[in-house]
Structure formats: C-alpha cells, structure tokens
Amino acid sequence: MALMPRLELRQSQMLKLTPQLMQSIKLLQLSHLELSTFVENELLHNPLLDRAEPNADERGDNEGNSAEPDQPEHGDSGPTDIVSQGEQFESATSLASEMDTDAASLFPEQVGQDSVSQSTTNWQEGRGQSLSGGVGAEKAEIDQYVSSTKSLGDHLIEQVHLILRHPGDLLIASAIIENLNEAGYINIELAQIADLLGTELGHVEAVLEAIQGCDPIGIFARNVPECLAIQLKEKDRLDPMMQALLDHLDLVAAHKFKELMALIDCDQDDLKDMLDEIKRLNPRPGVSFEGTPIQPVVPDVYIRPANDGGWEIELNSEVLPNVLINRTYYAEVSAKAKKGEEKNYLTECLQTANWLTRSLDQRAQTILKVTSEIARMQDGFLLHGVSHLKPMTLKMVAEAVDMHESTISRVTANKYVATPRGLFELRYFFTSAISSSTSGDEDHSAAAVRHEIKQLIDAEDPKKILSDDKIAVILNEQHQMGVARRTVAKYREAMDIPSSVLRRRQKRELLG
Template sequence: MALTPRLEVRQAQSLTLTPQLMQSIRLLQLSHLELNAFVEAELLRNPLLEREEGAPDDGAEAPERAPELSAYEDTVDHSDRIQSAGSIADGLDTAVENVFPEQVGQDSLSQTSVWPEGRGEGGEAPDLDQFVAARPSLSDHLETQVNLILKAPAERLIARALIDSLNEAGYLAGDLDAIAAQLGTDEAMVEAVLLKVQGCDPVGVFARTVPECLAIQLREKDRLDPMMARLLANLDLLAAHDLAGLARAVGADREDLADMLAELRELDPKPGRAFDGAPIEAVVPDVFVREGNGGAWAVELNSDVLPKVLVNRVYYATVTRKTRDATEKAFLTDCLQTANWLAKSLDQRAQTILKVATEIVRQQDGFLVNGIAHLKPMTLKMVAEAIEMHESTVSRVTSNKYISTPRGLYEMKYFFTTALASTSGGEDHSAEAVRHRIRQLIDAEQPADILSDDTIADMLKREQGIDVARRTVAKYREGMNIPSSVIRRRQKRALTATP
C-alpha cells in the first residue's frame, strides 16, 4: 500500500482551560488580602468596574446629625476665628507687650495656616501620616554611631561593610577575611575596627556567636569574670540541661550557678531584633461559626473581607453610543466581559468557601462541642465527595483561609488530619487528637517517673485503643518541639532542685 498525503476531518472532545477559567481557579486560593489587591488592580484597569458602596434602606430617613468638622477645618480653618495679638491688645486699650510679652517682634496668633505655601482655600488637608517620623533601621542607627566613633575614612569604610554584613538579629554573617579581601586590606585591620564598633548600641551587635554576644553585654556591665567566661564556653551543657556537668565545668556550686544563670536571662541574645521589625498583623477570619437555634451551627462568611464590585452598564451604554472607533468598541467589549467574569468569579468563590466550611463544620461537630480530643480524621477527598467537587478545588479553597469557631481561630487546613487505626475496631483517631493526648501525658509526668516513647505508645493503646508505634510517638513529639525523655528528666530535676 502506497503512502500518500491526504486530508481527514475528525471530531473530538477535549477540555480547554480558557484564561478566564484559569484566573477563576487562581482566585480560589488567594487570601483576602491578596484578593483585595487583585480587585484594586482590576478597578484601576477596567473603567466599567466600581466598588459597591453601602446605601441606606429605602424608605428609611437618615437621622439628622450635627455637622462634623474635617481634619482641616478642626485644625486649620478655625484660625480665621482667632484674634491676633494686636487686636486683643487694642480691645484692652494697651500695648501688645503688656498682654503678650513673649510676642514682642512677632504676632504668631495672626497666622492663618500651619501648612506649606500653595495650600488653597477649601482644598484637602495634607495626609498626617506624611509627618510621622519613620522608624530607624538598624543600619541607620549604627551608621550614626560609627560616624561619631571612627574618624579615619578607611575605618568608616570598613565599618560600613561590617554593617552591611549584619543579619536581622544583629550578628555578623560575613567572614572577616572575605571583607578584608573585598576592601583590599588585611584582616587585622578589619578585626581592629570590629572591636571598636562592638561597643555600639544596642550592646551585643557585631557578635559572631551567641557566647560572644553575651560576653559583650556582660563586659559592658563589668560582669565578665573568669567563672562567667567558663559558663559561656559551656553553653552546650546548659542547652542539654546538664546542670551538674555545667557546675563542674564552671567550678561553682549550685547556688552560684543559679545566680549566674539569672544574670544570663537578663541579657538579649538577639540585640538587633528591636529594629527593622515588621508590624504584627492580626489574622482576620474568612468564615464565622456560631451556635444557632436548636443546637445547630450557623456558618456565615465574613462580609468585611469580601470585595464587592459592580458592573456599570449605564456607563458602558453611554460610551458605546458615542464612540465610532472599532478599537475603542473592542476595548469596551473586552472590559465588559472581564467585569462580568470578575463579578461572577467573586460570587462563585464566596459560595464555594461557604460550602466547604459548612461541610467541615458538619464533620467536625464533635470538636466544636467537646474539644480537640474529639477531632475526627478528615481528608480532602471526604469533603470533596460530600459537596461533589474535585479534591484540588477543596485544597485551593482551604489554602490561606481561616475560620473562627467557639473553640478559637483556626486555619481551615488544621481540620484535615490523617487517621490512626483503633485496636478495638471502632472509629479511627485523628493524628491531631493523638498529638494533644501525647502533650497531656508529658505535661502530667513526674520528675521521678518520666515517660519514654515506648511507655507513651503502650498507654495510648491500653487507655484509648490507639494503635500507634513508638517511632510515630517520637515523630509527633519532635514535631511539637518536646525534648526526649532524657532531657526532660534533667529539666524537671533541675527545676525541683533549684532553690
């Protein structure tokens, strides 16, 4: 049979992800902060989009309110009603210096504005945030001191390089030989400059290790004696809570060692953390769960974090009638389609979050009523099958989302845990509930009876029928930053023996 080229027509079905569909899927996994930033960008780009502003209910008259003064009227415009020093003195039939001695040669009360020139009548007041002093950074704080301590330009250049090598905690992250090679000098010169700048505020900066940082602070307090130096050289024993071995290495009795440790606790091992700190942002829940009537749970979305947009079709119709350019009409059509898609996608996103949160609350009713010990094992597949969605959709919806419950504020991912089999053949146990029980057992143990991982596994199997291996207990314990039984025994014995 000869091979010849030919044309064939075939019909086939395939699933194609359009850019709009891909964008809708991406919106599901955005947090409310990321979503609001995305919507703000769309509002700037699309002239047919506008935010939905709250309006009073129809038929309800708004109560009359006293006129409120704006920030400008309250702080600036009231100066028009203040009399000058000269007019006040004329009213009293005397000289200005007799009424306001400090105003001789000037008339500060006659000022009509405290803002820079160019500020017109009736304009907007300047943003007060522009006049708030900026928080100094660690590098700026140190550079100011370095300019006062060091006089030679070469030393200042080396100090600038040392400042650039500091990390957020204030420790010197770069090697002195690398800094010396970069600047074309010898390491001894860099070491000499380092010793000079180590006295800068905050005390302890430019240290290379934790013992050196603590030594600088103790030297500043004149408390770096030989015994304290030996203590700093054996901080590994302190980390292992081997107080007996630490006392022998330092050559101090238990009472002196306790006093020295108390001095160490007053020091700051991270002196640079007071600078360049980002403000703490509170977590805002996306969903609220409250007790409803009849013992049911009421699940509602947090409307404050949901962006509300409207499509201005009146503006679209007005502009479309007046334009004759094909490019402009195509642009308006594209903006209308994008605006409709965004409004629909935001509504679908809200409905999907509510549906997933409702199913989580339904399956974790025991946790909401009785606490973490009754947290049930739950997977993405279980929720996806219950609400007839794909697992990937549930995964995206629960990412970066928080739910507020009577038990506290939790990330939605918190409720998805693996299952541990029960020895009695009953319901499986949640891994998070097992972690909670392990922490309870360790917190209740006595110094004379420290529980090993094997003992904890046997207790879980005997008391609650949880089939868990020793290595699983060790993994959960390490995940909760709980030390081993050997270190816990040293810690608790040290606490009971400390006067």
C-alpha cells in the same frame, strides 16, 4: 492494500478549559489580599466596573434628609483640634512662633533648605490655590511629616559617629555594620574586612572593640557567648566564673550540669543563679529593629454557635470585594459607539465584568459550602477541642459537597476560619487517620494523637519520665489509639520535644 489519502469524520468528547474558566479556578485559591489586588487591577482597567460601597443607600438617605450641622455663633469658635488650628497659620514660622519653639523643631525634614517657611506657602481661606502662584505649591499634609522606621544600620551609624572620629575608623565601622545579620551578629571574618579595606587585622579588632558598647547592648558579637559576655560586662556581672560558664555553653545545651559544675568549680546554687542571669539576656539583640511589619491574620469565614444548637456559618464581608456592573454607563457609551473596534471593546469589557461578578459570587458560595461541611464533620472539635478532632480528607468533603478534590484543595488554600476554639487555617482540619486499637471504635486524627502525646509529656513526673514505648502503651490502653513507638517518636520530634533522656536531665538535675 494500496495506500491513498482520504477524508474521514470523527466525533469525540474532550474537556477544554477556556481562559475565563482557568481564571475562575485561579480565583478559588487566592487569599483575600491577593483577591483584593486582582479586583483592584480589574477596576482600574475595566470602565464598566464600579465598587459597591457598603450601606450606600442608607448613607445617601441620611445625607439627603439630614440638615446642615449647627454653626457656632459669631465669636464662639468652639473646640478646635490641632489640625484646624494649624491651618490658621500662614507659614511654618508663624506656627512655630505660636507654639513657642523654632521651625526646625517642628519640621526637621526641611532643615538645610533656604527657608522653612518657603516650603509652606500661604493659602487662601477655603481654597487650594497658593497666594504666591508658584507651580507645585501644595498644601502640606500631616503624613508628609510622619517619621519613617529607623533601621538597625541607621541606628548604629548615628552612634558610631559619636564614638569614632578618624575617617579610616569610620570606614571600618561602616563595613562591619554592612555585614551584620538580622540578629546583630557579624557574619564575616574580620580578616576579610581587613583585606578588603587594606588595613591590619589588629586595626579592625580595635575598631570592633570600640563600637561593641553600642545600643542595643550585645550588638557586633561574633557568636552567642560573646554576645552574652558584652551584655554581662555592661551589667558588671562578667566575673571569671561567669566567663568560664560562657565558654562551656555547649554543656548547658546538653544539660550536663554535673560535668559543668566540675569544670568551672561551682556548686548547684551558684550555677542556678548564673543560669538565671543568662536567661534574662537577649541572645539576638538585632531583632528589635526588624523592619518587616507583622501582618495580622484576618478570617475569611466565621463559625458561631446557632440558637438551635447547630453552627452558624458566615462569610467575612470585610474581606470580600464587592463590585457592580455600571449598565447605565454602558448604555450611554454603546449608543455613541460607531466604530467596530469601540463596540468590540465595550462588548469585551461587559463580558469580563459579567464573568468577574459571577466568579466572585461562585467563589463566596463555594467557600461557604465547604466550610459548612467542615463544621458538620468536625462538630466534636468545635464543642470539645482538639482531642475530638476527627480524621478528614479532601475526598470526604468533595464527595459530601459533590465537587472535585482539586476544587476543595483550592478553596481551603490560604483561607482562615474563626471558630469558638480559635483561628485556624481551613487545611488544619484535614488530618490523616490513626486506627483505633479496639475494633469498632472510630479512628483518631493525627492532630489528636499529637495533642495527647504533648499532654502526657507536660504532665509527667520528673522522677518518672515517660519513654516513647510507655507513651505508646498509655495511648493504646487509655485512649484506644493504635500507635507504635516509632509513631510516637516521629510526632514528638515534629513538636520539638526532646527525648526522655534529655527531659530527665532537664527536670531532675536542675530546675529550669
């Protein structure tokens, strides 16, 4: 058969993701903070998008129907807050004079300039123009004088300059401060600092000893025993027996108290008193200056008891971005657009705006639908707690709501739900199944098994510590949970619960 070129027509079906469809899928897995950032960016670049203000109609009606507020009569100024009172003064100097203090105390940021009053120009009443007419003379805002969070390094530098005077000593102290970790420990060898600065090791050690009394107490330590020793020395509690205890903290961690008492020559009462003293110390003195603010977790959806005995599912409207398409503006601008590029740009903006509003609505409806199914499947958990948490997989929810497993995975990522049992991530409810030891009974979730293990260990008798084998027997006989000893050991280690040998030492040899 001869080979020759020819044309053929073939029909085939294929799934092709458009850029907008890919973007819609991406929106599903974004948290409310990431989604808010994305929407803010779209509002900035798309002129046809407007933010829908909550209760805008009600606020507009109130503003249109409400009368002007009552004005105080002449001579009766009424109560005045500190902000309005400060606006009546012509400069920082007059404000300080009224408060019987100096301007540098009120505005420390301006110290060193030619004049504090120059930074606060006179303003015409009711206007935003400066009497001096200078460029850049703007009215001072209160947030300009809010103090910034002081870091650990800044806090230590201020104290070091009060302790040390010689420039070489200050240079060594600065190098030590730069090599502190978040807990306040020195994470570099002193010999390396000496080599770096070209000085003797004894010089560096002398500077370190001089600054180890800085606040917070325990800072500039090289290890945990030294950190605790600095704090005990400050309290005048560092006697030879206590120092010997600090030298053998590894025995305390291993709960080998009999061996420890023999080494430091003390009885059980003395050891207990010293351990109680150590427990009141701070082994990480630098963490109080961590500058990272704690971000509270805000729920994306609420599950509340309904009047009919079921559950009411409600989206958190405060974290859902609400945008509208300004079609009036689109009609005005499109009527004036003459060039093809302008019309194409408006059409593209309109398509993007339509896609965004539909995607946001579809995202909200999908979250609501998936959460409703989770609440239906985990009704026992919502009523009775984690012991009644049922095993649930992404496939089970996907089949119930007629969606793909990948969609359920994206919807439950980075989403939180507030329930009568507390605040949980949506993925918390997806756990593997543990077979029941009795045929016919329902399977148990891994989270419920971990909960029962922790309950048994917390309630165990100090004289009868439960081994992993014994815990497995109890779970099989009393709770019909078909778990093996190795499964109990795995879950116990995952919860950072020590073994039965170490727990026996903790609960029987010494209280605490």
